[in-house]
Amino acid sequence: MSGPTPDFWQERFQTQQTHWDRGGPSPQLLAWLDSGALPPCRIAVPGCGSGWEVAELAGRGFEVVGIDYTAAAVEKARALCRERGVAAEIVQADVLTYRPPRPFDAIYEQTCLCALHPEHWARYAGQLRAWLKEDGVLWVLFLQMLRPAATEEGLIQGPPYHCDINGMRALFPEAAWTWPKPPYGKVPHPNLVHELAARLVRR
Numbered sequence: 001m002s003g004p005t006p007d008f009w010q011e012r013f014q015t016q017q018t019h020w021d022r023g024g025p026s027p028q029l030l031a032w033l034d035s036g037a038l039p040p041c042r043i044a045v046p047g048c049g050s051g052w053e054v055a056e057l058a059g060r061g062f063e064v065v066g067i068d069y070t071a072a073a074v075e076k077a078r079a080l081c082r083e084r085g086v087a088a089e090i091v092q093a094d095v096l097t098y099r100p101p102r103p104f105d106a107i108y109e110q111t112c113l114c115a116l117h118p119e120h121w122a123r124y125a126g127q128l129r130a131w132l133k134e135d136g137v138l139w140v141l142f143l144q145m146l147r148p149a150a151t152e153e154g155l156i157q158g159p160p161y162h163c164d165i166n167g168m169r170a171l172f173p174e175a176a177w178t179w180p181k182p183p184y185g186k187v188p189h190p191n192l193v194h195e196l197a198a199r200l201v202r203r
């Protein structure tokens, strides 16, 4: 299987090489929540890592399911929810095979897609679509991490893998998802480059 394994991520957590981790919920998620754009619902957070977004959503009354296949991430996310006194389900599972017992109203995708080798992107996109009910919403941050060796030599480098917007349009085609019109909001990241924020509606 191409790309990182659970052992790769486990080691990152154990050696505190978690440069993607903001140490709190994403400002874009907070903006969506504070504006009322994303109201309480049943929501999935794939590749939830330390669980900052899971705990924030749970604290605001969402029915949250965080999904991560790395033991250390699951422990951290569960511990954070316990500390905060909020209830969320944290499932240890592979996002490429996970099947929810009931569909979700929404998905919050942040740095899980860019953590997967592009070879798995089509399958992952299919999973996200299958998890959502019709008219469900994918709240997504596409990580922009241009790699010169990709354009120069065709190398595929990551994680994080660059989520080029042309590729994203191919992965989440208009026939299956309603896209907003660009430009998309640019969300700075303290350690990575930046993300583009979009709200895609499942057709």
Ligand SMILES: C[S@@+](CC[C@H](N)C(=O)[O-])C[C@H]1O[C@@H](n2cnc3c(N)ncnc32)[C@H](O)[C@@H]1O
Residues within 6 Å of the ligand: 009, 020, 021, 022, 046, 047, 048, 049, 050, 067, 068, 069, 070, 073, 093, 094, 095, 096, 110, 111, 112, 115, 116
């Ligand atoms: C870059 S981290 C991002 C964590 C979190 N979303 C954040 O922004 O802080 C990627 C996370 O996805 C998880 N992950 C990667 N591939 C996965 C897979 N196939 N199934 C489940 N989790 C996965 C890793 O264990 C890791 O916690």
